Amino acid sequence: MKHRAVIKKSHLKQDFCNLLKLRNSVVILLSILVFNCSKTANISTDDINGYWEIEKVTLSNGTEKEYKYNETIDFIKINDSLIGFRKKLKPGINDTYFTSDDAEKLHIKRENDSVNMYYSTLYSEWKETVLEVSAEHLKVITKNKDVYLYKRYTPIKLDIE
Missing domain, CATH: 2.40.128.280 (Lipocalin)
Incomplete structure (x- = not known):
């Protein structure tokens, strides 16, 4: 039983790290999109x-x-x-x-x-x-x-x- 609890904690920790990586990727992608659009959107x-x-x-x-x-x-x-x-x-x-x-x-x-x-x-x-x-x-x-x-x-x- 103790062995199963350790595996679950390990999976939770890994899932949490993956969520953080995904969140960081989304923030970077949105920043790039906003930055690029703002630089070219109002070209005259x-x-x-x-x-x-x-x-x-x-x-x-x-x-x-x-x-x-x-x-x-x-x-x-x-x-x-x-x-x-x-x-x-x-x-x-x-x-x-x-x-x-x-x-x-x-x-x-x-x-x-x-x-x-x-x-x-x-x-x-x-x-x-x-x-x-x-x-x-x-x-x-x-x-x-x-x-x-x-x-x-x-x-x-x-x-x-």
């Missing part, structure tokens, strides 16, 4: 439009690369219908930019509580999912699970007279 074209430069890339294998200087930056322009383009620019001084006529078509869609950016060129199509956007940062993830963190580009201003 003003949040995304403008000049962006890569600050850091985190590859799917965990490797990180920080960018101190970028030779090219991205210019994104989206209209109220969430259709626009992204163009690569080479910044000059005093708000001058050098570019080609190439641009990537861009269409933004809200899907399953996510904001997706669909790009297309004559040669390729791809999607990036917005993880976070603010006045200063844009964070997206690719289908390969690479995460790109962009910061607003600050133009080079020189006082030339």
Whole structure:
């Protein structure tokens, strides 16, 4: 009889630990959902439009690369219908930019509580999912699970007279 009581206590202890683990998992999952939804739920074209430069890339294998200087930056322009383009620019001084006529078509869609950016060129199509956007940062993830963190580009201003 004593042996049975010990087994029951052991099972109760294990069940209690499993319940705690489940509760913690649910809390973490809900936190992630609330955090992600709050970062992308109220995206406007003003949040995304403008000049962006890569600050850091985190590859799917965990490797990180920080960018101190970028030779090219991205210019994104989206209209109220969430259709626009992204163009690569080479910044000059005093708000001058050098570019080609190439641009990537861009269409933004809200899907399953996510904001997706669909790009297309004559040669390729791809999607990036917005993880976070603010006045200063844009964070997206690719289908390969690479995460790109962009910061607003600050133009080079020189006082030339």
